[in-house]
Amino acid sequence: MRTQRMEETRMKRWRVIALVCTILACATLMLAGCNSESYSPAAKDQTVTDSALGKSGTLRVGVNTSAAPLAGQTQSDSRIVGIDVDVAAYMADQMGLKVDVVDVGNNPESALSDGQVDVVLGVLVSDAEDADFWKSEPYLATGVALFGTAAESAVPTTDSNPKIAAQASSKSSWQVTTLFGDGSLVQQDDPKATFAALNSGAARYAASDAIVGTYAAKTSEYDDKIVALLQDPTGYCAAVSKSNTELQSAVASAVNELANKGVMDIIESKWLGAPLDLDKITVIKAGSSESTSESSSAASESAASAEAAASGEAAAPAEGEQAAEQAAPAE
Structure with a gap:
């Protein structure tokens, strides 16, 4: 039997x-x-x-x-x-x-x-x-993710002033300035340039939509990985x-x-190399002064609501395209 x-x-x-x-x-x-x-x-x-x-x-x-x-x-x-x-x-x-x-x-x-x-x-x-x-x-x-090179494992704190590359006028760049301040942002023209800046040493991290960024790194043949999320997954x-x-x-x-x-896993593997499991990735919260191992799946509903209200996520421009100037939050 x-x-x-x-x-x-x-x-x-x-x-x-x-x-x-x-x-x-x-x-x-x-x-x-x-x-x-x-x-x-x-x-x-x-x-x-x-x-x-x-x-x-x-x-x-x-x-x-x-x-x-x-x-x-x-x-x-x-x-x-x-x-x-x-x-x-x-x-x-x-x-x-x-x-x-x-x-x-x-x-x-x-x-x-x-x-x-x-x-x-x-x-x-x-x-x-x-x-x-x-x-x-x-x-x-998906969600706004923080990428590092293969050798990078540290999750930055919001007061550490890390240099983070991100596409100009994107939701990712807005999230970087919201959490880390204007001084951390290294603006780039598009996702490809964002990951080039990361791998050239012009920035320690790259911020991008998790799906867009994983694909950009894969097609550029960079061995980059997600080290943290800058928001709870959407x-x-x-x-x-x-x-x-x-x-x-x-x-x-x-x-x-x-x-x-299991169809979605196969489709993700085709385009991204492997399915993404964002529920196990550390989420950097506003005002965190020390690294946290809190996973997005363990975050409480009230904390997620507070983050959304603090970040004004709904008003942020879309990732993967140039946003209209009037839609971008004031910096």
């Missing part, structure tokens, strides 16, 4: 792996432009009625191609690729639908209200608290129109399966 159970477990594992590999293979054959071609998944019963979709038999998914590795366009043929493209392919497959991936920039609310897409991915939970659309549970954890979620309850239910189910079936 024990041998039989082991065999059944092994067969289930292989079926999941085969399913995910098929989905990710389909994602690589996605769109040759912003919103034109679509792939055809294996025949599966459609579980969402056409009345819940803007295009019969097709899930139209919005992404932001300026937010790699969530989404971006290849230089050779402008195909849209990235974490969110793979997530979109999986969601559509679970619903028995084809998928169209559309670049909607960083305005999910407008894309949904205008009927441009059915779902928008890559929506940061902390930036959409008052948005007029339905949000799923996060499918990908996450990326899916957005659907408030009135489309049928699609909300289907998206919620797909997001749940992404985690429960």
